[in-house]
Amino acid sequence: MRFGWQLSLVCLLSFSCLVLADVKQQEVSNLTNTFQIQPTTCVSLHQGQACFVNLTLSWHTANKGNYCLYSSDQTSALKCWMADNQGVMVQEFNTAQSLHFYLKQDKSDDVIAAAELEVSWVYKKQQKSRLSWRLF
Template identity: 35%
Template sequence: MYFKVSKVLTGLTLLLLYFIPYSVNAVQEKSPSSGLNSVLKLTLSPVLTAQPTSCITLHQGRECFTNITIHWQSIDVDDYCLFQEKKKLRCWNNSRSNIASITFESSENITFYLMKRDSDTVLAETTITVGWVHKATPRKRRWRLF
């Protein structure tokens, strides 16, 4: 009886010892240090942001005007270019981050892209959306105050 009990305990112990390393690995995979690696990876990829992110016009379809500030940042020092859709706006040589002030003038959303010079790969992008107060109406608008 004693033998049988000791055999079962030994088996359970071995089983625990077998699974413990995997449990530790599993905990390690979910550890903060692993998440930090992901964050670092994200941080390392180039970032392109714009302020403000939207432009509001009075009527749908009308050109919207605003001054936007675009900020980009990368881990690598290199030659980077900023594009408005397919149009090259500006390039920077041997740079890692920079700021550009742009006069936004459009009736539609416009996306800005960050690319390396002489490369077709989009590193980062951001979109300025165009909104409106009054939607388009088939009736011509007339205004008269009093």
């Protein structure tokens, strides 16, 4: 019985340390803005051909606000979120060149986060045509 209150105190302190560690971890993860796209690469058969991809774009910011998602191939916003600190968008893209995506705060040109969809191909374009005539 003599050690009962000490054991209770140790358990209480251990639990509070675990709770504080969890809160500390959440605070650290909320300090940064994250922006992810999946997949990050789109593959076409031949260089110069368009590739087709169903892209998932997700983001998270430390503060709630009005945010819009933009791409390098168009000037208007792809999608906007109002009074939010996270969002997800799924959309099909077809492109022959790499695309850059930007998360911006509404009414601002400051880029909060960015990601790139890289386009690659299985076969590179040949430099010369195989059907060339030689005089000598």
